[in-house]
Amino acid sequence: MAEKLNLRKRKKFQARQTILSAAARQFELHGFANTSIAGIMQAAGLGVGTFYNYFASKEDVLLTLAKNLRAEVSEKISAADELNPSSCELLERCCICTAKLIDENRFILPLFISASEHSDKPEQIPQSLSPGFRDLFEDIIQSGQLRGEFRADVPSNIISEMVHSIYQTTAFSKLDIPFQENIRLKIKILLDGIRTP
């Protein structure tokens, strides 16, 4: 009986995952706006109606994808933090590993940006992800400022917004430079710009 329930739960969980992956793939291929729920479910090999057993809307799917990503990034940062590095090193390291994760889920960030523009229900989106990511870095920057490692004449939220912006737009970059390398160079500039002499 317990197994039966578990089996069911596992099955349900799998269907959810299937939909998430299919959605991710479709978003990546055609963009958020040009992906229809029917399209996602066809790619997932499931019926259209099934979608609504797991998600409330396309926005909901995107949100979930984004949350998953954010959780992963957060975890990595925590890990890095345990080594008690300088804020500078920590920020750099975090930026690098975030870049790596984003690179593997390239479509999410840009989608997220535009999703709020797109959808009929923008209110469902912007609060959750963007700030989510921003917060992760803001902590590091604030403590860097407190320690005197980072300039304090610019508010920390401006700086973290700037970090954020680097990810956002680099995800769109058409330059002939690998994503992670691109990020690395920009972060280098930023670090040189905020490091106290």
Added chain:
Amino acid sequence: MAEKLNLRKRKKFQARQTILSAAARQFELHGFANTSIAGIMQAAGLGVGTFYNYFASKEDVLLTLAKNLRAEVSEKISAADELNPSSCELLERCCICTAKLIDENRFILPLFISASEHSDKPEQIPQSLSPGFRDLFEDIIQSGQLRGEFRADVPSNIISEMVHSIYQTTAFSKLDIPFQENIRLKIKILLDGIRTP
């Protein structure tokens, strides 16, 4: 006869402007995707069909708005350039005045970013504006690198992409800091990050 033509042409020009403004206002209020042509024309106080006497599509309108803006920015930069300032000063000055112009047309840049995501015809858009703006700054940065004012260990196109990214995302900023001030601070960081000692 000539006057007659002129009168007509003037009227036509005005109608065009009316539509452009109305579109801008609607885009700003509801976003690009959530603005319908019917909505634009209603705001313009004109019939729906009239739209197609002037523009081929919503994308076309956006493109026009963007081109206009770019032209203005370009002009300001040329003006600033005539004073033969240092690259550093020039870049700063240009960034400031660009910020001002964008501030007055706040909706365009973000819209532009997401427009290619949205529309069924993304191919019509991305080539023209985004690179357009980027190029304006790239020239300044390149010559700064040549003069030895800016670091050369980071390609100029990465730097200009970074400038670009500042505008893009700051236009979205939810921080409680005025747009132009926000830009100014970020540009300060960037300049400190790329200026050679």
Added chain:
Amino acid sequence: MAEKLNLRKRKKFQARQTILSAAARQFELHGFANTSIAGIMQAAGLGVGTFYNYFASKEDVLLTLAKNLRAEVSEKISAADELNPSSCELLERCCICTAKLIDENRFILPLFISASEHSDKPEQIPQSLSPGFRDLFEDIIQSGQLRGEFRADVPSNIISEMVHSIYQTTAFSKLDIPFQENIRLKIKILLDGIRTP
């Protein structure tokens, strides 16, 4: 489960048929160009959107109707052919029974002719039906020429085009003569014109 599927499929099939009939009726009443998809679906007692679950366009419906008709004609000809009649008899018989079928689906042939004129997508149409019908008769005529029953100084494709033309235009006829009788008389003339002494 299998029954469930069957039930669904049966229903789907029926809906398809309903749409086809409704379309046929509307085409007959108002002509192809003057029939809107909304009109068809209203006549079918179904929602507008449902149309696109079954057909891609009005042209698609017409094509389907035409294919169905052609298949029926083809079948009748095969049946007649099995009696090994003279080419002359065979042609006459086929023409008569084709007339009967067309009479029962009067609107298709004329519509088909003009459909390629009408639609924005004429390329989708002409290949399939017109030649389709012509071919059916061309075989008979060719073998009649080989057997020496029909004159050979006029190419077979001209003759079959002529047969075809009789159907096309008679379908439009405003004369006060029943369709099938009209066809019969014209075929008589044609047969007398191509029969070898």
Added chain:
Amino acid sequence: MAEKLNLRKRKKFQARQTILSAAARQFELHGFANTSIAGIMQAAGLGVGTFYNYFASKEDVLLTLAKNLRAEVSEKISAADELNPSSCELLERCCICTAKLIDENRFILPLFISASEHSDKPEQIPQSLSPGFRDLFEDIIQSGQLRGEFRADVPSNIISEMVHSIYQTTAFSKLDIPFQENIRLKIKILLDGIRTP
């Protein structure tokens, strides 16, 4: 003053002709349904509004074109008739010269056929042209029947409808045979089919 009026009349006449030719060209190129009034007037190098100074509708233009053609054919027949030939010769001759004229205005006949199908106002069309042409031949056929040259067991209107049908469909022919030759062959069959022994 009289000259002035004449000048005006001539000018007016010319504009009319310009529109007619432009319309003919557009009909031929794009088909009746796919030709817009704006398109015609652009091709004519005149303003859209001007159209309505000369014609009531697209149908009206087509009608005029057709009438002109019919008048020409009629004239040729009258000329041929004055030689007092046999009905058979007369019919053949007329058919040949009609073929020539139609060949030079190839688009009209087919357009005419489909026009009644197309337009929102089919009632404006069918009476005038189709019968118009048919009548021309019906006279010849009737007198041929009276003289005993043509079979009388088929009503003359059926025969003339058959003649008519040959023109209609041959104008559409995709066969690799020149129009006039194609017509000639079919008329030969028809004549052999209706000639009394």
Added chain:
DNA sequence: TATGAATGAGGCTTCATTCAT
């Protein structure tokens, strides 16, 4: 008489969402 900008009805098509099976 010539013009062409303005109009809006009308057609096509997409798609999120529901609901009976």
Added chain:
DNA sequence: GATGAATGAAGCCTCATTCAT
């Protein structure tokens, strides 16, 4: 829980026709 056919609102776009100049 899974399904997918049905739905209709909503958007896009075309074009015949009008009317002020």
